[in-house]
Amino acid sequence: MKIKSELSKIIETALTNANINADEIVISDATKPEFGDYQYNGVMKLAKQLKKNPREIASMVLEHIDTTGMIAKVEVAGPGFINIWLNDDWLATQTTAILEDSRVGVGKVEKPQRVVVDYSGPNMAKQMHVGHLRSSIIGDTLATLLEFLGDEVIRQNHIGDWGTQFGMLIAHLEELGTDGNTQELKDLEVFYKNAKVRFDESEDFANKARDYVVKIQSGDEHCLKLWQSFIDASLGHCEEVYEQLNVNLKKEDVRAESFYNDQLPQVIETLKEKGISTNSNGAECVFLGDDETPIIVQKSDGGFLYATTDLAALNFRDKELKADRICYVVDARQAQHFKQVFTIAKQAGMVRETVALEHIGFGTMMDKGGKPFKTRDGGTVKLVDLLNEAVVRAKETIKEREAHSEEALDALAKSIGIGAVKYADLSISRESNYIFNLEKMISFEGNTSLYMQYAYARIQSILRKHNAEVSGEIMVGDAIEHRLALMLLKFEDTLSKSAKEATPHTITTYLYDLVTVFMKFYELNPILRDDVDEATKMSRLQLATLTGNVIKKGLEILGIDVVDKI
RNA sequence: GCGCUUGUGGCUCAAUUGGAUAGAGCAUCAGACUUCGGAUCUGAGGGUUAGAGGUUCGAGUCCUCUCAGGCGUACCA
Structure with a gap:
């Protein structure tokens, strides 16, 4: 039930009948029960334009409000608020009407949009850590929500699978042998650490790693094969986490950085052609406004940067995916980056003017002391560990209260523990940093x-x-x-x-x-x-x-x- | 240095985008059980919204300055 727009229509009619013009009618919830159910606060603005007493205008409007159906009572209050009470019978009829509705009274949007939601975006070189939690679940919620409301949603998991560290990783993988590696790959942190050790201790290994970076980029078959098997293993870890988190991201939603690789030279060409980028100190740069520091799109050694990849992705999402709205669910600290990239993309015509580009930023997860969330020895907290802990804690809590069979208990603990973490995260206004507190999350009290x-x-x-x-x-x-x-x-x-x-x-x-x-x-x-x-x-x-x-x-x-x- | 951002009871968070007396939950104190699941409900105390000005009918919200944090700032993503 779109109550507010129904009320807007009624008020609009009343205004018209009272010979008053208003551009947009905003209905808000009443702040207190004694002020009714809803209120219209627009009269004060109108009174200013008309240079009249707001209470007088409000009374004029009041006379024309239809109180035979949805609205039971209206009243002028304070400086010129119009308070609205809804009719009990109307509420009864409306709620009765949605009893059998699987959508519980929620309609679909009039003009469905095609929306790209870019979220999660793990780095393949490392295990998913707590930083990926927010992007994954906020993005997933947004995608599910938009889909439910009738939009066409295209999920995009922009995984980091390209870059210099992969040379080192696949060299290490090769050294272990493709068959014997499965054990070590179980923990990517360990794998990464061992690869780094080899890189630092052996000159031969380091050279090989650097060589492999070039080889992957030039499409060397042997290296690509190693690379692919590493990516598969790493993506497998992510899929386990998605499964546990009940996040609806599938293999086909993955559109990795590497996917855009061969489009990057074209991005640079376009920017040069349009005169948007210039060469500065050997690097290809875009200077926006009065900013002294540029956005570098191509390094002096010819390599590309993440801004370049993001531009290619924007271009793809506009031209190929034909999105009306593109949402990036990424850490709020990257706000400037996206602002800049969006500006460049529109200037260069990589994205149509009409496409809504949104950075859905979110704050950082902090520990109880208000510091960035880390393990005791200062490392990043792996997401699986955190989720497993939540399940264990949930199990303890439930066990105290009721007797359950062991299997029932495990199943309950899983959905309740994970649900508690997700709910706690989603319940905080996304842009603010928040303090992670498992006890509070698994409490029965308050907004949990x-x-x-x-x-x-x-x-x-x-x-x-x-x-x-x-x-x-x-x-x-x-x-x-x-x-x-x-x-x-x-x-x-x-x-x-x-x-x-x-x-x-x-x-x-x-x-x-x-x-x-x-x-x-x-x-x-x-x-x-x-x-x-x-x-x-x-x-x-x-x-x-x-x-x-x-x-x-x-x-x-x-x-x-x-x-x-x- | 420049830019962005945050500051709300002891703690953790809201506030319908400029609306009425700033709301919740923890914690504290006081109540309600012949329980449709008390893992609940009712009530009380606790605020100069970091500080100072300004804009107007009206400011936690907008503007200026100050203070205190966080983040970003030329070839990582």
Whole structure:
């Protein structure tokens, strides 16, 4: 239900009938229950333009607002706010209408776009570390969300598989022998470290490594084969992590750096032709605005840089993938880089003017002391280790409360532990740095996945206990049911906002508010007690069922499984 | 040096993009069980939104300066 746009239409009609012109009508949620459900704050601006008293204008508008359907009551308050109360019967009808809807009342966008979401982007030379967590799950949520809303999403995993370090790695792989290497490849950190040791201790090895870099680039078959087997092994690690994280990235979504390799000279040619780049100190550079430091697109030795690859990728995504919107889910620290690359791409005509280019930046994960997240000895924390730890902790927590069989416990621990980490990450507004705290993540209190899971399990428990058909209409009988019904209908507005701004935390905040309201409803309004009449019982069962459906769908978009029992 | 960015109760985070008395959760204190799962709910205390000016009907949000962090700054990605 697009409540806000429905209300906008009503207000627009009222304004027209009152002979007032307004360009855009923005409806916002009421800040307090006593101010109603929604409010329109635009009158103050209009009054300024018309040079009239805002309260006077608000009263004029008020007279023309249709209060026969959706709206129950309107009121002018403060300097000129128009407060809006929705009608109970309307809420009841609308919620009843979506009881059987698998999309729980969420429609599809009118104009679907083709959206490229670039996320995860691990480096093949190393194991995935905690830094990849945010990109992977924020990107995946965005992709799932846009798809659900009807856009055509193209996932792109821009893996780092090209560069000088690969010479060293494949030389080491060759030395181990392609058959005997499987053991050491299990841990890429170890593999990398050993390769580095060889590189430093042996002049022959180092020369060979450098030689191999050139050979891969020139397409030497033997080296490419070694390289490919190394990439396959490394990608295998990533796929295990994606599997564990419930992140929907497949092999066919991989479009690696190496893919763009042969397009790089063309990028330079285009930039030269258009007079965008110049030669400076032997390197091909782009100077933007008044910036003194350039963006280097080709090194003085002829090598290319990541800006060049990104330009080639932008060109490909525009020309071949024909994207309307391209989202880069990458660390916020690369903001300048993307700003520059986007500017160059548009200037050079590599991307059409109409394409929306967005850097979906996110903050860094910190430890409890507010420092960048590291292991005790200062190394990077491997993502698998962190996730495994979360599962272990979840298992301990669940075990304390209820008796489960060992298999059930393991399965529960997996979905709950991983879900808790994901939820905690997604619930923070993405651009700020955040402090990683596993205990808080696996807590049942506050805005955590377990609080949602608990509410869901409670609802399922009621339905099991009822153990019969649930039918009939929803009736909105009191203030708390009014709030609950309204929250349920707000799901679509929430998802739209989240998609537009690429902010997963909009969804978690909504779910938390929904569940909080549901918990209050649950306390105040008994469902299965004997003294509740049949129609009320059914209505409340329906409300509970619908709440469960929305929680499930919401968590599903975040890539988190719900469980019927905790 | 230049550029970008952040600063919100003791702690961790919000604030519908300029709207009403800045909201939650931890923690603290006080309540509610003949439990539809108490892993819950109700309430209280705790804030000059780093500081100082400015813009206007109205500022956590916009502008200027100061203070304190973080990040980026010519051939890594």
